[in-house]
Amino acid sequence: MTENELAHMNENTSTKSSIPENGQPPKKTGVYLCRCGGNIGDLVDLQSIADSLKENKDVLVNIQDYLCSGAGQEKIKSDIEKGKVDRVVIGSCSPKLHLETFRGMAKKAGLNPNLLEITNIREQASWVHDKEGINPKVKGLIKGAVARIGSIEPLVPLEKKLVNRTLVVGGGIAGITTALELADAHEVILIEKLPFLGGHMIGLSKTFPTLDCSQCILTPKMVAVHNHPNITMFTQTEVADVRGSPGDYSITLRHSPRYVDIEKCINCGACARKCTTGAIFLPFAQAVPQAYMIDMSKCKNCGACVKVCPRDAIDLDAKEKTSSVSVGAVAIATGFEPIDPSFIEEYNYPAPNLLTAVEFEEMLSAKSKTGMRLQKADGSFPSRVAFVLCAGSRDFTGKGRKHCSKVCCIYSQKQAQLVRKMKDEAEAWIFYIDMRSAGRRFEEFYHHTQEKGVNYVRGKVAEIIPKQDGALMVQYEDTNLGRKGRELFDMVVLCPALIPSAGTKELADKLGVPIGDDGFIEEKHVKLDPVNTLNQSVFAAGCVLGPKDIHDSVTEGISAAHKVSQFLGKGMILIPPEKPMILECNGCGECVKACPYNALNLENGKAVLSPLACTGCGICVPACPIKGIEIRNYTRNQYKAQLKAILSEEPGVIVFIDPYAYAAADIAGVNRRQYSSLVRFVNVPSIHILDADVVNAAFEYGATGVMLIEGTTDEKLVSHSDELYKKLKKETRKHKKPLRYSHIETAQYEKLTDLLNVFAAQAGAKAQKKNKKETESEE
Amino acid sequence: MKKEIILVESRDPAFQDLVLSTPVGEKLATCMQCGICAGSCPVSHEMDYNPRQLVRMVQLGLKNEVLNSNTIWICTSCFSCSVRCPRGIRPTELMETLRPIAIAEGIKNKNERFDGVFSDVVRKNGRASEFLLISKYSLKEPEMIKQAPFGLSLFLKGKLPLAVDKMENTLELDTIFKLGEKVEKKEKENKENKETGMKTEKEEPETDK
Ligand SMILES: Cc1cc2nc3c(=O)[nH]c(=O)nc-3n(C[C@H](O)[C@H](O)[C@H](O)COP(=O)(O)OP(=O)(O)OC[C@H]3O[C@@H](n4cnc5c(N)ncnc54)[C@H](O)[C@@H]3O)c2cc1C
Ligand code: SF4
Ligand code: SF4
Ligand code: SF4
Ligand code: SF4
Numbered sequence: 001m002t003e004n005e006l007a008h009m010n011e012n013t014s015t016k017s018s019i020p021e022n023g024q025p026p027k028k029t030g031v032y033l034c035r036c037g038g039n040i041g042d043l044v045d046l047q048s049i050a051d052s053l054k055e056n057k058d059v060l061v062n063i064q065d066y067l068c069s070g071a072g073q074e075k076i077k078s079d080i081e082k083g084k085v086d087r088v089v090i091g092s093c094s095p096k097l098h099l100e101t102f103r104g105m106a107k108k109a110g111l112n113p114n115l116l117e118i119t120n121i122r123e124q125a126s127w128v129h130d131k132e133g134i135n136p137k138v139k140g141l142i143k144g145a146v147a148r149i150g151s152i153e154p155l156v157p158l159e160k161k162l163v164n165r166t167l168v169v170g171g172g173i174a175g176i177t178t179a180l181e182l183a184d185a186h187e188v189i190l191i192e193k194l195p196f197l198g199g200h201m202i203g204l205s206k207t208f209p210t211l212d213c214s215q216c217i218l219t220p221k222m223v224a225v226h227n228h229p230n231i232t233m234f235t236q237t238e239v240a241d242v243r244g245s246p247g248d249y250s251i252t253l254r255h256s257p258r259y260v261d262i263e264k265c266i267n268c269g270a271c272a273r274k275c276t277t278g279a280i281f282l283p284f285a286q287a288v289p290q291a292y293m294i295d296m297s298k299c300k301n302c303g304a305c306v307k308v309c310p311r312d313a314i315d316l317d318a319k320e321k322t323s324s325v326s327v328g329a330v331a332i333a334t335g336f337e338p339i340d341p342s343f344i345e346e347y348n349y350p351a352p353n354l355l356t357a358v359e360f361e362e363m364l365s366a367k368s369k370t371g372m373r374l375q376k377a378d379g380s381f382p383s384r385v386a387f388v389l390c391a392g393s394r395d396f397t398g399k400g401r402k403h404c405s406k407v408c409c410i411y412s413q414k415q416a417q418l419v420r421k422m423k424d425e426a427e428a429w430i431f432y433i434d435m436r437s438a439g440r441r442f443e444e445f446y447h448h449t450q451e452k453g454v455n456y457v458r459g460k461v462a463e464i465i466p467k468q469d470g471a472l473m474v475q476y477e478d479t480n481l482g483r484k485g486r487e488l489f490d491m492v493v494l495c496p497a498l499i500p501s502a503g504t505k506e507l508a509d510k511l512g513v514p515i516g517d518d519g520f521i522e523e524k525h526v527k528l529d530p531v532n533t534l535n536q537s538v539f540a541a542g543c544v545l546g547p548k549d550i551h552d553s554v555t556e557g558i559s560a561a562h563k564v565s566q567f568l569g570k571g572m573i574l575i576p577p578e579k580p581m582i583l584e585c586n587g588c589g590e591c592v593k594a595c596p597y598n599a600l601n602l603e604n605g606k607a608v609l610s611p612l613a614c615t616g617c618g619i620c621v622p623a624c625p626i627k628g629i630e631i632r633n634y635t636r637n638q639y640k641a642q643l644k645a646i647l648s649e650e651p652g653v654i655v656f657i658d659p660y661a662y663a664a665a666d667i668a669g670v671n672r673r674q675y676s677s678l679v680r681f682v683n684v685p686s687i688h689i690l691d692a693d694v695v696n697a698a699f700e701y702g703a704t705g706v707m708l709i710e711g712t713t714d715e716k717l718v719s720h721s722d723e724l725y726k727k728l729k730k731e732t733r734k735h736k737k738p739l740r741y742s743h744i745e746t747a748q749y750e751k752l753t754d755l756l757n758v759f760a761a762q763a764g765a766k767a768q769k770k771n772k773k774e775t776e777s778e779e
Numbered sequence: 780m781k782k783e784i785i786l787v788e789s790r791d792p793a794f795q796d797l798v799l800s801t802p803v804g805e806k807l808a809t810c811m812q813c814g815i816c817a818g819s820c821p822v823s824h825e826m827d828y829n830p831r832q833l834v835r836m837v838q839l840g841l842k843n844e845v846l847n848s849n850t851i852w853i854c855t856s857c858f859s860c861s862v863r864c865p866r867g868i869r870p871t872e873l874m875e876t877l878r879p880i881a882i883a884e885g886i887k888n889k890n891e892r893f894d895g896v897f898s899d900v901v902r903k904n905g906r907a908s909e910f911l912l913i914s915k916y917s918l919k920e921p922e923m924i925k926q927a928p929f930g931l932s933l934f935l936k937g938k939l940p941l942a943v944d945k946m947e948n949t950l951e952l953d954t955i956f957k958l959g960e961k962v963e964k965k966e967k968e969n970k971e972n973k974e975t976g977m978k979t980e981k982e983e984p985e986t987d988k
Pocket of ligand 4: 809810811812813814815816817830831834860863864865866867868870
């Protein structure tokens with residue numbers, strides 16, 4: 001059981017959600033309409049809307065020039081305080097801009113902030129339509145909001161206590177940085193798959209663009225991790241299992257045996273001197289932790305090392321172990337690995353003297369097995385070295401990877417410089433497609449490498465043929481000359497596509513974090529939330545987010561630490577209270593199967609919700625065969641009431657839209673992309689909350705067409721969209737009205753408005769045809 | 780070879796559209812000029828424009844130079860370029876697409892001599908014999924003398940067997956060839972008729988002047 005679950009059992013107060021005082025009907029709804037200078041008022045006849053609303057005795061209407069101004073807010077506040085209204089609908093700009101403002105005001109006035117909602121009549125009305133058709137639209141939307149707000153429950157956000165401890169997965173430079181940055185204020189557990197820290201960086205020679213020695217700058221950091229009182233470090237360790245929910249995880253770690261106790265080993269090497277097979281060794285001189293280890297494939301179990309070890313550190317019978325840790329946040333820093341270039345048939349990898357850039361670097365690094373000497377398979381120095389860029393990158397055929405691996409252009413030039421530095425006559429050739437050296441100090445680095453006499457050939461190498469004498473024939477086109485060439489080299493270095501480390505997907509799945517189609521972890525927002533993930537308690541840094549250099553990996557490590565710290569620093573998190581309520585349950589378990597976030601479980605034959613794991617997506621609602629589940633404040637009846645009111649003014653097209661796509665509609669507004677005023681948006685937490693009940697209701701109340709617009713990129717939801725669409729299509733067929741599904745990411749606002757226009761026109765045409773037919777048959 | 784300045788006039792949007800609308804045209808715009816096609820092509824050094832350059836010229840719509848290049852005729856359809864292109868472009872198929880366009884424009888096969896010898900040899904024997912091919916081609920193409928040392932070394936290594944491995948029944952093959960010739964003849968006639976038809980139409984407005 002996680003710490004939080006325990007806390008829940010003891011206090012049972014952390015999950016508050018009050019239900020409206022029984023039966024008490026709401027007194028009065030205040031509708032406040034904003035002219036927004038002329039932005040709204042010039043196009044929408046707010047007065048006529050106000051007049052028609054006044055027919056409803058329970059509604060109080062007020063129009064202001066600028067509702068967001070001090071005076072505007074004051075008016076609403078005093079109405080609440082005086083008890084004139086106890087629910088508020090605001091018709092103004094997008095809730096993305098001012099919902100927080102208005103709700104803050106409501107809270108101060110003593111109203112549950114949930115009882116205030118905004119109808120967007122600027123970005124999604126006055127900025128995107130002309131006068132025609134805008135009044136009935138706005139009137140309908142406001143009436144819909146009034147119908148909705150009347151039945152809203154005054155819920156209180158859920159609170160969850162956070163566990164003030166972070167798990168950092170991956171001990172490369174990104175993970176090391178995250179751990180160190182966090183450790184002064186928070187407890188950190190750092191796990192690394194390999195027997196030593198440092199990731200790829202400890203296998204680098206010099207580091208571009210300044211050519212400082214990699215181990216010199218990294219070793220102090222590795223030692224600091226090892227010695228930090230707030231960091232517990234485990235090597236040869238991976239995540240085996242994740243339980244619990246964001247902010248409160250119980251994670252099982254799997255530790256592979258090292259056979260030497262890290263704490264006891266004093267690095268004397270007595271064991272290695274006795275071992276006849278070389279099975280016991282120190283990974284490399286600067287390795288952290290400084291302790292020997294055994295390669296069991298070489299060990300013959302003679303026990304000589306055990307006898308000679310002065311500290312009794314060796315245990316030849318050590319077994320794989322597991323342990324469990326409780327953490328509130330996780331930072332993923334599992335980095336990258338080079339793609340195995342053997343799939344590129346024409347390059348004939350592996351062959352003697354044909355290496356990957358990672359192998360080349362390692363030869364000249366702390367991990368070197370050649371005493372940091374660059375040498376061919378026969379031990380001699382390679383006088384002619386070729387670097388082949390884009391080996392497996394920028395490939396859209398499905399054989400390689402689409403993305404550019406970003407660092408190869410620069411590190412290959414670094415490696416070429418090193419070759420030239422080692423021997424004056426040595427030749428270094430770089431075969432490239434585009435020399436990418438964007439960013440501070442990189443073009444200068446390119447220029448400097450040119451000055452050092454490196455030969456650049458623009459052309460993707462066509463073939464590498466190993467010769468009997470160990471030489472390699474490289475065939476290519478020099479595209480600058482338009483001529484084919486062949487050249488013999490002593491050594492050829494392939495710069496392979498950098499891909500996410502093996503196991504990234506499994507780890508991401510365990511943590512409920514989506515990955516992109518390139519396999520890297522998906523950021524919460526590509527630009528604005530680059531180290532957050534869609535799971536609010538999981539963060540990422542370094543090459544697991546895409547190939548990058550040390551500078552950027554460190555920057556992200558620092559950012560992730562800041563974000564983790566900010567998250568944990570609150571001690572508590574507020575979670576939106578719009579969660580499923582299980583009204584009726586026969587224990588069939590369909591909802592448990594449907595929930596992509598493992599938030600539902602069967603206990604004693606009944607579905608039980610873990611509210612803190614639930615994202616409120618609503619996919620469980622249509623999954624329940626007896627319609628026993630509703631999402632609070634997004635119930636079927638609430639939707640139906642809202643739809644009925646919206647469509648009471650004039651038939652239109654109902655567009656169910658999720659928060660991500662809603663943002664696209666706002667951008668369309670900001671850019672004044674016009675579209676049909678028949679479009680009426682209805683917010684859904686995700687389109688997966690919808691079932692035929694609601695869609696059929698929309699048709700019955702007069703919708704000429706229904707659209708489902710989804711913007712989320714969460715594969716856990718999107719992968720069900722086709723299925724949902726087909727099902728809804730079948731179950732709403734009787735209305736013979738168009739239904740459409742579309743995926744629109746936030747940036748695709750132009751596509752959105754095009755779609756809306758086409759659909760509105762189609763739906764209109766179809767409705768007209770139907771009307772004509774009906775009138776004809778009546779005649 | 781003299782290369783022309785690329786001018787607005789050298790570009791033919793209709794040709795560009797025509798090629799881009801064919802199956803192979805779909806991906807042409809994504810060529811990144813990496814050159815692995817030209818680097819892989821066994822005969823690119825014999826071409827006026829290598830496959831990479833041809834793709835670029837098609838992108839630009841340089842119709843005259845594209846259709847008059849020897850490239851599209853020299854291509855041996857070995858598919859090396861198509862297998863390796865990282866953008867999934869298939870230059871081999873581009874060549875196949877361009878050849879009939881060139882023929883339709885009345886442009887002659889730039890490799891007619893070799894192609895003639897090749898089909899003769901195949902027609903007579905049912906198989907291509909390297910020895911017959913090279914010796915007959917050498918008679919027609921004086922330049923081939925330069926290849927003599929290479930031919931000799933091939934021969935010495937046993938890669939140019941003198942014996943001709945003939946197919947048993949070449950009669951059936953001959954029928955196929957004849958059928959093909961018939962179709963070709965018909966097409967040619969049709970085209971000529973069409974052209975003369977078009978000419979009369981074209982001439983009319985001119986007489987108006
Ligand atoms: C050939 C080459 C040369 C380069 N040269 C330079 C240079 O000169 N200058 C420069 O700035 N950058 C250079 N780079 C880039 C640099 O290597 C990276 O920016 C840096 O290593 C990224 O660090 P990271 O921590 O994100 O990933 P990594 O270094 O890959 O570290 C990830 C760590 O996580 C561990 N891990 C993986 N999966 C798991 C798991 N499931 N559980 C636990 N642990 C796991 C791995 O074992 C590894 O230790 C070079 C890259 C290459 C390929
Ligand atoms: S048990 Fe023997 S073989 Fe194994 S590591 Fe120790 S000395 Fe080497
Ligand atoms: S709303 Fe979504 S996340 Fe919550 S229980 Fe239902 S399916 Fe699971
Ligand atoms: S291989 Fe493909 S991408 Fe590269 S130059 Fe040739 S056609 Fe263009
Ligand atoms: S298919 Fe044609 S163009 Fe392509 S490599 Fe072969 S001969 Fe060259």
